[in-house]
Amino acid sequence: MIQYERILIRYGEISTKGKNRHRFIDQLKRNIKQSLSGLSPVHIEAGRDRMHLVLENHSEAEQVLKRIEPIFGIQSFSPVVKTSKDLDEIKSASTVLVAELVDGPTTFKIAARRADKSFPLETNELNREVGSHVMQTVDQLIIEMKKPTIELTVEVREEGVYLSAETIQGAGGMPIGTGNKAVLMLSGGLDSPVAGYYMLKRGVQIEAIHFHSPPYTSVQAKEKVMRLASKLACFSGMVRLHIVPFTAIQQAIHQQVPENYTMTSTRRMMLKIADQIVEKIGARAIITGESLGQVASQTLESMQAINAVTSTPVLRPLIAMDKTDIIEVAKKIDTYDVSILPYEDCCTIFTPTAPKTKPKLEKVAFYESFLDFDTMITEAVEGVEVIDLTPDSVDQKKDDELSHLF
Amino acid sequence: MIYLDNSATTRPYEEVLSSFLTVSQEFFGNPSSLHQLGEKASSLLEKSREQAASILEVDREEILFTSGGTESNNLAIKGIARANRHRGNHIITTAVEHPSVYNAVLQLKDEGFDITILPVDRNGMIDTEYLKNALTQKTILVSIMHVNNEVGTVQPIKEAGAIIKEYSRAFFHVDHIQGFGKVPLNIRQAKIDLLSLSAHKFHGLKGTGLLFIKKGLLLREELAGGDQEAAKRSGTENVAGIVSMAKAMRMTVEQAHRIPALSALRQQLIKTLTSHKKVTLVSPMENGAPHIICVSVPGLRGEVIVQALQKESIYLSTTSACSSKKQTISRTIEAMACPSPTGKGSVRISFSLSTTAKEIEMLMEAWNRTILPLMEVIKSS
Numbered sequence: 001m002i003q004y005e006r007i008l009i010r011y012g013e014i015s016t017k018g019k020n021r022h023r024f025i026d027q028l029k030r031n032i033k034q035s036l037s038g039l040s041p042v043h044i045e046a047g048r049d050r051m052h053l054v055l056e057n058h059s060e061a062e063q064v065l066k067r068i069e070p071i072f073g074i075q076s077f078s079p080v081v082k083t084s085k086d087l088d089e090i091k092s093a094s095t096v097l098v099a100e101l102v103d104g105p106t107t108f109k110i111a112a113r114r115a116d117k118s119f120p121l122e123t124n125e126l127n128r129e130v131g132s133h134v135m136q137t138v139d140q141l142i143i144e145m146k147k148p149t150i151e152l153t154v155e156v157r158e159e160g161v162y163l164s165a166e167t168i169q170g171a172g173g174m175p176i177g178t179g180n181k182a183v184l185m186l187s188g189g190l191d192s193p194v195a196g197y198y199m200l201k202r203g204v205q206i207e208a209i210h211f212h213s214p215p216y217t218s219v220q221a222k223e224k225v226m227r228l229a230s231k232l233a234c235f236s237g238m239v240r241l242h243i244v245p246f247t248a249i250q251q252a253i254h255q256q257v258p259e260n261y262t263m264t265s266t267r268r269m270m271l272k273i274a275d276q277i278v279e280k281i282g283a284r285a286i287i288t289g290e291s292l293g294q295v296a297s298q299t300l301e302s303m304q305a306i307n308a309v310t311s312t313p314v315l316r317p318l319i320a321m322d323k324t325d326i327i328e329v330a331k332k333i334d335t336y337d338v339s340i341l342p343y344e345d346c347c348t349i350f351t352p353t354a355p356k357t358k359p360k361l362e363k364v365a366f367y368e369s370f371l372d373f374d375t376m377i378t379e380a381v382e383g384v385e386v387i388d389l390t391p392d393s394v395d396q397k398k399d400d401e402l403s404h405l406f
Numbered sequence: 407m408i409y410l411d412n413s414a415t416t417r418p419y420e421e422v423l424s425s426f427l428t429v430s431q432e433f434f435g436n437p438s439s440l441h442q443l444g445e446k447a448s449s450l451l452e453k454s455r456e457q458a459a460s461i462l463e464v465d466r467e468e469i470l471f472t473s474g475g476t477e478s479n480n481l482a483i484k485g486i487a488r489a490n491r492h493r494g495n496h497i498i499t500t501a502v503e504h505p506s507v508y509n510a511v512l513q514l515k516d517e518g519f520d521i522t523i524l525p526v527d528r529n530g531m532i533d534t535e536y537l538k539n540a541l542t543q544k545t546i547l548v549s550i551m552h553v554n555n556e557v558g559t560v561q562p563i564k565e566a567g568a569i570i571k572e573y574s575r576a577f578f579h580v581d582h583i584q585g586f587g588k589v590p591l592n593i594r595q596a597k598i599d600l601l602s603l604s605a606h607k608f609h610g611l612k613g614t615g616l617l618f619i620k621k622g623l624l625l626r627e628e629l630a631g632g633d634q635e636a637a638k639r640s641g642t643e644n645v646a647g648i649v650s651m652a653k654a655m656r657m658t659v660e661q662a663h664r665i666p667a668l669s670a671l672r673q674q675l676i677k678t679l680t681s682h683k684k685v686t687l688v689s690p691m692e693n694g695a696p697h698i699i700c701v702s703v704p705g706l707r708g709e710v711i712v713q714a715l716q717k718e719s720i721y722l723s724t725t726s727a728c729s730s731k732k733q734t735i736s737r738t739i740e741a742m743a744c745p746s747p748t749g750k751g752s753v754r755i756s757f758s759l760s761t762t763a764k765e766i767e768m769l770m771e772a773w774n775r776t777i778l779p780l781m782e783v784i785k786s787s
Contacts (some may be wrong), residue, residue: 218440220440220442402449402450402453404425405429405649406454406652406653406656
């Protein structure tokens with residue numbers, strides 16, 4: 001078993017930022033530290049384009065690597081082994097590192113760097129010595145200078161030699177928190193979690209809003225949304241979920257508004273409520289999972305009529321995406337299996353048989369003018385139930401309760 | 407009581423029974439129901455699937471729950487053959503398979519499939535060179551058991567998998583029912599496409615089993631119905647049985663450290679039994695599974711030995727339980743081409759992971775006391 005001493009992290013996109021660089025790096029540092037909660041502390045040395053995580057407990061390397069994988073703002077990362085400056089030790093550690101990664105014919109290259117000029121071998125000699133040793137001891141290696149599968153880096157510094165052979169793809173994007181905060185309309189369907197994921201990836205912190213209409217919508221529907229929020233928390237550590245009691249408003253809409261306009265009106269009320277929550281928590285935008293043309297509410301005419309209730313930016317990261325592509329991402333971020341559970345949410349239950357695909361703003365505003373929706377909206381916002389969800393908060397509860405059966 | 411018929415069935419673990427009882431009493435909902443009881447049952451089902459998958463080191467959507475080994479084997483063989491007939495109609499299996507494989511293949515023969523039965527040597531082993539030559543462009547399925555249920559021969563599954571995948575487009579099914587927990591097998595490394603398990607062979611309950619099906623495989627379902635188990639196996643899921651199987655799997659693999667001790671017991675027992683010149687070993691001497699010994703006493707019928715030891719509260723079996731009530735010589739032993747009187751006199755002693763040295767000692771003591779005198783009167787031919 002190889003004992004990794006540190007992990008090298010390459011930033012990717014944030015290293016192109018100018019004056020804000022520090023803010024980005026500090027946020028990434030905080031996010032990494034937060035994700036490692038429960039493990040032994042690590043020391044972080046942050047540089048311009050890369051940072052080193054120095055592990056206190058070397059046996060935790062595997063867990064640390066796992067937790068780093070979903071963190072945004074990381075282009076790639078590599079586990080690093082430290083050896084003394086003894087050439088034989090460098091050779092044998094290199095062999096072990098490379099051999100671990102070989103499964104069938106594999107392309108290989110060595111890249112040595114001598115930062116410590118007092119080291120007797122210069123870069124080329126080091127490349128030759130260590131490279132030829134590895135080639136001789138490990139089977140099935142093919143030398144390849146351009147884009148090899150394994151690039152063994154050997155870095156000689158004053159305090160010792162750092163070796164790494166594996167480069168693991170990071171999650172990309174930007175550190176969460178660098179892009180301020182937005183609310184996500186989380187329905188329970190396939191699209192909204194994916195929209196949330198994309199915004200998280202751009203560094204935006206997210207609080208989710210869900211509209212709950214008991215008894216039309218079930219406890220399971222609410223739990224389903226909690227599970228989705230919990231899945232998104234895998235990327236951000238925690239997602240706060242606002243559950244809005246929506247029954248009264250939906251009933252009022254159905255009594256007051258002609259059937260083909262109820263959907264438009266419902267969306268407008270939802271957006272109004274979201275807007276108030278935005279204000280309350282100091283967020284800057286509203287995120288939805290809308291994708292153009294997917295359903296009646298997602299035509300440009302509909303969006304215009306719905307969007308008219310707010311001047312807060314409404315971000316629609318999926319607007320130009322095909323359903324099949326959205327499904328693919330949902331599978332990747334592990335929300336797919338939860339999203340396809342069959343519990344109805346408040347949108348599907350009150351769906352009119354023939355909703356307007358081209359609603360007129362004046363008409364919908366006219367229909368709504370007969371009722372005091374503002375009071376109902378204030379009441380709904382006051383009645384919001386807030387739940388904080390972490391990656392394992394939902395499943396954990398069930399696990400504890402039933403684990404004795406397994 | 408000394409129970410040494412563990413290849414026929416095992417005694418369920420206490421903890422397994424307790425899970426079965428709790429789930430049956432408290433979480434009796436139908437996993438397809440939308441209410442909370444149903445949801446709970448469904449989450450238990452999925453958690454079982456996850457645990458089974460992680461123990462077998464495969465993905466959870468590759469696990470299908472069945473009613474046991476026979477169903478798993480039938481579904482694997484007929485399901486693959488019937489769904490992939492357009493790719494070819496040739497099937498290969500071995501002469502020493504369990505009847506649930508062997509007879510399923512014979513059914514397919516009646517449906518017009520071409521069948522090749524691989525012969526075995528005196529140790530019950532197939533010849534992988536023979537397998538290689540038997541593979542054709544038309545071969546769609548090869549079914550080979552991992553551990554033989556009657557004599558304990560361990561087939562070279564990994565090597566067979568490599569050959570099948572290199573020389574054909576056939577799918578590879580492995581009956582791992584006797585091997586699970588006793589002889590480790592890595593599904594991915596051995597390039598296995600389908601693998602059968604039965605819970606009651608590893609201290610779970612009868613009526614539960616599973617089939618591993620590699621992702622993306624086309625399989626024709628056998629049962630028409632409500633499309634449970636990804637539409638591959640209809641019928642309301644036996645949640646209590648499935649949960650207890652997942653538990654039995656975990657408890658069994660946690661006992662893996664007992665395997666070397668079992669092998670040592672086996673070697674020792676073989677040595678003592680065969681020190682008598684009238685006893686011959688049917689099982690392979692080397693490389694047999696650590697828990698199965700088949701010996702024969704020519705001239706003495708197997709059931710005589712079984713009855714005599716039963717009086718001493720020791721339970722073992724004549725060859726496999728499935729064929730032991732038929733008076734014929736076991737197909738496996740016949741295929742191994744043992745001298746003919748050998749088959750009729752064979753008995754099988756099969757350990758569990760908790761069989762102790764003390765129990766084997768008591769078996770030997772009873773054997774010497776009751777079986778040796780019976781052997782005295784055999785006429786040497």
